[in-house]
Amino acid sequence: MASKITISIPDELHDxxxxxxxxxxxxxxxxxxxxxxxxxxxxxSSRERLAAMIAKxxxxxxxxYDERRAELRRRMHAAKDAAVRKRxxxxxxxxxx
Numbered sequence: 001m002a003s004k005i006t007i008s009i010p011d012e013l014h015d016x017x018x019x020x021x022x023x024x025x026x027x028x029x030x031x032x033x034x035x036x037x038x039x040x041x042x043x044x045s046s047r048e049r050l051a052a053m054i055a056k057x058x059x060x061x062x063x064x065y066d067e068r069r070a071e072l073r074r075r076m077h078a079a080k081d082a083a084v085r086k087r088x089x090x091x092x093x094x095x096x097x
Contacts, residue, residue: 007032010094 009017014028021028058065 002029 017028017031021031054069057068
């Protein structure tokens, strides 16, 4: 079963996606479904690689593991905060245009 969603994108971007769909024999919905799946797969893969690295790190040097884990969490939160700020700025620019 498929769910319907509504998104807002700039007209120029929508036109480019429609052109892609026509050129490849796909659909606009298919484009966004593929894009979402690629993003989820990439995120899953990143999380799996990170989990493997953490497990290896813990086994190699358990005493320093907690310290490195805390630093990694600080970095991840900082990266997430930066991405949120960047997205907010892009949204602000898109609404101003």
